[in-house]
Amino acid sequence: MVLPAVERRRRSARLREGETGAETAVGLALERARAARDAGAFLHLDEAGARDRARALDRAPEGRADRPLFGLPVAVKDNIAVRGLPSTSGSALLADYRAPFDATVVSRLRRAGAVILGTTNLDEFGMGSSTTRGFRGASRNPAAPHRIAGGSSGGSAAAVASGAAFAALGTDTGGSVRQPAAHCGLYGIRPTWGRVSRFGMTAYASSLDQVGVLASDPVEVGRVLGTIAGADPRDATSARRPVPDFASAASRPRTPRRLTVCADADLAPLDPASRGAFQRAVRRFQAAGTRVRRAPLPDADSAVAAYYLIACAEASSNLSRFDGLRYGRREAGDGTLAGAYRVSRSRGFGAEVRRRILLGAALLSRGYKDAVYGAATVARRRTREALLRLLAGSDALLLPVTLSPPRRLDRPDPASAEYRADRFNILAALGSLPALAIPAGERDGLPFGVQLMGPPWEEGALLSVAASVA
Numbered sequence: 001m002v003l004p005a006v007e008r009r010r011r012s013a014r015l016r017e018g019e020t021g022a023e024t025a026v027g028l029a030l031e032r033a034r035a036a037r038d039a040g041a042f043l044h045l046d047e048a049g050a051r052d053r054a055r056a057l058d059r060a061p062e063g064r065a066d067r068p069l070f071g072l073p074v075a076v077k078d079n080i081a082v083r084g085l086p087s088t089s090g091s092a093l094l095a096d097y098r099a100p101f102d103a104t105v106v107s108r109l110r111r112a113g114a115v116i117l118g119t120t121n122l123d124e125f126g127m128g129s130s131t132t133r134g135f136r137g138a139s140r141n142p143a144a145p146h147r148i149a150g151g152s153s154g155g156s157a158a159a160v161a162s163g164a165a166f167a168a169l170g171t172d173t174g175g176s177v178r179q180p181a182a183h184c185g186l187y188g189i190r191p192t193w194g195r196v197s198r199f200g201m202t203a204y205a206s207s208l209d210q211v212g213v214l215a216s217d218p219v220e221v222g223r224v225l226g227t228i229a230g231a232d233p234r235d236a237t238s239a240r241r242p243v244p245d246f247a248s249a250a251s252r253p254r255t256p257r258r259l260t261v262c263a264d265a266d267l268a269p270l271d272p273a274s275r276g277a278f279q280r281a282v283r284r285f286q287a288a289g290t291r292v293r294r295a296p297l298p299d300a301d302s303a304v305a306a307y308y309l310i311a312c313a314e315a316s317s318n319l320s321r322f323d324g325l326r327y328g329r330r331e332a333g334d335g336t337l338a339g340a341y342r343v344s345r346s347r348g349f350g351a352e353v354r355r356r357i358l359l360g361a362a363l364l365s366r367g368y369k370d371a372v373y374g375a376a377t378v379a380r381r382r383t384r385e386a387l388l389r390l391l392a393g394s395d396a397l398l399l400p401v402t403l404s405p406p407r408r409l410d411r412p413d414p415a416s417a418e419y420r421a422d423r424f425n426i427l428a429a430l431g432s433l434p435a436l437a438i439p440a441g442e443r444d445g446l447p448f449g450v451q452l453m454g455p456p457w458e459e460g461a462l463l464s465v466a467a468s469v470a
């Protein structure tokens with residue numbers, strides 16, 4: 001099911017260099033989407049729409065110069081609005097909803113000449129790390145079909161790894177772009193919070209949510225990020241900062257002079273093969289001349305706790321609008337409004353989402369708010385400060401993404417183990433820092449990835465470093 005990375009990169013390069021047109025690229029993409037249907041990557045594949053758009057692009061090739069992503073087949077996670085397509089966020093509650101507008105990131109992609117292939121599978125509302133918790137079932141890892149693709153942007157990762165999409169949008173609240181990227185052997189970036197507009201993304205935990213990009217090489221990540229980034233009048237939290245040329249940053253490989261690498265003690269939760277693969281990635285930088293300093297990461301247990309407390313509190317507030325009355329599928333219940341509210345929410349939301357809403361609502365109630373939520377915001381601030389100290393004087397921080405290979409689909413983890421396994425990924429989220437997962441070979445015959453974290457707004461530097469070991 002997987003299309004080898006060399007082949008994916010070759011196809012991308014041919015399109016970029018103008019050797020192939022939009023229709024050819026989209027044709028190849030749809031052929032792969034059909035061949036890899038079992039991966040469960042797409043919730044909705046818009047074959048006709050994609051072909052029409054590709055044809056229209058090829059009919060006006062003179063526009064190519066103004067369209068940096070001319071003909072690029074892109075998949076979009078189903079919690080990002082694509083006009084006219086179903087937009088479910090993986091929830092039964094939104095099974096009947098079609099987006100009446102484009103998210104800002106989607107309209108920017110279209111303007112740049114990208115072709116939207118369809119929407120991809122996810123854990124319901126982005127809550128999870130496996131893409132098994134959506135109402136339409138699990139995605140499979142194209143490199144190992146009886147294993148998870150990772151999550152929550154697992155459909156986007158499967159779409160790229162199977163060769164259907166040349167690039168995909170995901171969302172990363174606490175790892176959901178980087179973790180599936182690592183599990184599927186891809187590049188996946190979580191930008192600095194505020195770098196990319198969230199208008200049209202279904203909010204999970206707003207102070208942590210960011211739209212990110214998955215692709216097969218750093219240049220494609222840079223091109224797509226450069227297109228979607230930048231201030232948006234429709235999202236007041238988007239940063240009014242110039243957007244550097246990320247594509248050229250990604251095409252200028254730069255061996256880092258200094259890297260901070262997490263301490264050996266931080267690697268203890270990894271299984272031995274993953275630990276070995278991580279150390280190999282460190283040695284690769286050293287062999288290229290990088291000076292490596294080892295330093296312990298901020299305390300991961302309190303960071304995980306802070307992340308989940310904040311994420312659940314914000315989720316309970318964000319998801320309160322899905323009540324079956326104003327938004328979401330309405331179930332009649334006992335005929336009263338209160339009954340419809342209760343039944344719509346208890347049937348519409350899956351178990352994990354209900355658990356998080358309840359936990360979040362309890363947390364925000366009187367008595368808990370100052371003690372627990374207050375403590376979580378203090379831990380969040382301390383985590384950011386500690387990360388900034390680790391970054392001072394070095395080009396980036398290098399750390400793992402996952403503790404172990406993608407698990408088998410028939411061996412589910414308890415939610416608590418899944419939360420703990422997010423320990424490396426929630427750090428950049430709490431710190432509002434950019435982080436990029438990069439492929440780093442294999443262990444046990446399965447894709448392995450590491451991540452680079454950088455100072456705020458330094459996505460370009462991360463892409464240059466990634467290119468140096470690509």
Ligand code: GLN
Pocket residue numbers: 126127128129151152171172173174175176177204311422
């Ligand atoms: N696994 C984490 C969670 O469930 C991260 C998910 C995400 O980044 N959307 O919250």
